[in-house]
Amino acid sequence: GDSVTQMEGPVTLSEEAFLTINCTYTATGYPSLFWYVQYPGEGLQLLLKATKADDKGSNKGFEATYRKETTSFHLEKGSVQVSDSAVYFCASRGGSARQLTFGSGTQLTVLP
Amino acid sequence: GAGVSQSPSNKVTEKGKDVELRCDPISGHTALYWYRQSLGQGLEFLIYFQGNSAPDKSGLPSDRFSAERTGGSVSTLTIQRTQQEDSAVYLCASSLASGQSNQPQHFGDGTRLSIL
Numbered sequence: 746g747d748s749v750t751q752m753e754g755p756v757t758l759s760e761e762a763f764l765t766i767n768c769t770y771t772a773t774g775y776p777s778l779f780w781y782v783q784y785p786g787e788g789l790q791l792l793l794k795a796t797k798a799d800d801k802g803s804n805k806g807f808e809a810t811y812r813k814e815t816t817s818f819h820l821e822k823g824s825v826q827v828s829d830s831a832v833y834f835c836a837s838r839g840g841s842a843r844q845l846t847f848g849s850g851t852q853l854t855v856l857p
Numbered sequence: 858g859a860g861v862s863q864s865p866s867n868k869v870t871e872k873g874k875d876v877e878l879r880c881d882p883i884s885g886h887t888a889l890y891w892y893r894q895s896l897g898q899g900l901e902f903l904i905y906f907q908g909n910s911a912p913d914k915s916g917l918p919s920d921r922f923s924a925e926r927t928g929g930s931v932s933t934l935t936i937q938r939t940q941q942e943d944s945a946v947y948l949c950a951s952s953l954a955s956g957q958s959n960q961p962q963h964f965g966d967g968t969r970l971s972i973l
Contacts, residue, residue, distance in 0.1 A: 789964040796959040844902035
């Protein structure tokens with residue numbers, strides 16, 4: 746079945762540092778890929794998505810590129826802020842599947 | 858507009874009791890999903906509804922779990938004879954028709970269930 750593997754963390758960075766959270770997937774065919782963010786005490790919020798190879802999703806300074814050749818969808822941000830502290834989930838959804846398959850989540854803490 | 862609404866936000870109950878969790882999806886969203894988020898298991902799919910079709914129950918962990926969706930809108934997840942391992946955050950999500958994999962799912966804030 747489909748699976749998503751992401752860097753587990755926790756990740757602690759200083760404000761304005763560069764962020765990378767790695768995510769790789771296994772799936773039949775070409776899934777759509779998503780990053781969700783969960784702030785403390787809240788539900789999941791869609792951060793960005795990409796639906797086909799070489800697509801780049803971007804939002805709030807975060808970016809991720811759908812790389813079919815490496816089956817990856819790494820999340821990056823050039824300069825993190827304290828307000829970015831949250832748990833980040835990578836997820837995939839294959840063509841015939843209805844539900845999302847999630848990675849284990851990565852806790853990010855940004856220190857001032 | 859209004860997002861996915863879940864109630865209660867927190868529920869504490871004794872082992873062996875039944876609980877009902879409610880989800881009110883975004884208006885116009887025909888697909889509705891329940892997931893469970895627990896420390897050891899991460900985010901797990903439980904059940905999926907699409908319009909008036911039979912639900913996909915393949916993620917339900919035991920026959921103590923059931924869900925229904927009345928009138929194609931509000932959904933209730935019921936856990937009978939709760940066990941301590943049922944303690945988790947139960948998340949509901951909705952999306953437009955799920956025929957295409959690129960439709961994002963929009964999540965509620967979840968119900969934190971604690972079984973004593």
